[in-house]
Amino acid sequence: MLDIIFYIFAALTILSAILVPVSRNPVNGAMFMIVSFVSTACLYVLLNAYFLAVLQILVYAGAIIVLFLFIIMLLNVEQVKTLRPSFFSQIAGLLALCILSLGVGSLFLSGSANPSPELAVSAGSGIARNFGYMLFTKYMLPFQVSGFMLLVSMIGVILLSKKINVEVPSRKEQGDA
Amino acid sequence: MNMDLNAYLTVAGIIFSIGFFGVLLRRNALVMLMCLELMLNASNIALVAYSRYNATEQNQMMDGNTFVFFIITVAAAEVAVGLAIIVQLFRKTRTVMADELNTLRD
CATH class of the missing domain: 1.20.5 (Single alpha-helices involved in coiled-coils or other helix-helix interfaces)
Structure with a gap:
């Protein structure tokens, strides 16, 4: 049951995090960031860090995003027509993609090899x-x-x-x- | 609850990569700052997961959680200062695009 909750919130976090840099209007990006931060707070609850979950929602979703939205609407930036980055950025992005996917992939594949140790009961840790x-x-x-x-x-x-x-x-x- | 540590670390790694690519590939300074926040958030997830999975009965291992506390503080301060700088830049140059801010170059 908890596994299913973890997968739901992990998927929600990742999907809304992808939509932050992809969305053309920065206001939409900030809104998706709220979704990402709230589902991150749910991941904290799964990890028994209740105080940090509350803090995450209060500080990130409450203060930081409001500050972002305020500045975005104050500046009234024109929307970008195209999201195509420059040539050097594309080369650098390709290189970084290879390295990062290597790291995340090795992390993911090593999961089944060595199972995690028995979880200690730490009811009051958070x-x-x-x-x-x-x-x-x-x-x-x-x-x-x-x-x-x-x-x-x-x-x-x-x-x-x-x-x-x-x-x-x-x-x-x-x-x- | 049988989710292992690597699942959380994978989520953190993926979110960090998303933020990294956002900073690398977007030119809007506001979006770059938002992606910076995503990267900090990913490190927070990793720290909380580590401190949860290394906790024992005697040693509650609050160090990672306390670190996350400080990181949230630093992130709030960083966003305030960064947005103030962006507003000043916009007042002077009427743009927030990072590749148009090349006054120092020429």
Whole structure:
């Protein structure tokens, strides 16, 4: 039963992830990304990471995609007529396809050879209390660094999105001065 | 529940490849940023799967899950800064196509 659920959500994740770069309108791509992220959250539930599943939906599908949609609609970019990439990109894509399919294929084929070890019972591995314990003991420094990084990125975004209307003196004026 | 680790890793690998090809082949900077998010998401799936399949009764192996927590934080910050940069680029050049942004070249 759980296998069938896994296959359904894995297929949903992969199909909607394929449609993200393929869709011509970026708004459609963002919508398909929501589907991909929500079904990824379902995969997290299958892996007993309940807190991360909630976090995934809240942060990715709730905040990041909304930010994307907002910017896409703000910029009102013209739709592309053709999706054909340049010649060098095609060559690079072909090369990367060979390497990546080799990797994924070997991963997939080695699955039947060595079956996974017996799953340990870890009922409480994904709950929020364990996250709090880990964040305030073992990962205290990375936790504080990530908080500082959020502050830095916030200041950076405010600075970047301010309209800069300071007249830059031209080269001639600088030479005169 | 008998899904083995390789099934999850295969899903993660496929999603990573999709994001990789999106970054490589699309020219729209917004779509490239979205595909970057897909790649981060694929790494998250792999990390959660690893930490689930290596858990024991004594050692709950929360390290992978905590890593995913940090990756989500970094991804949110990265998207905010990246989109602000794209908006500034669009204000200056009226385009978000990556191959038209070649002012530094000439």
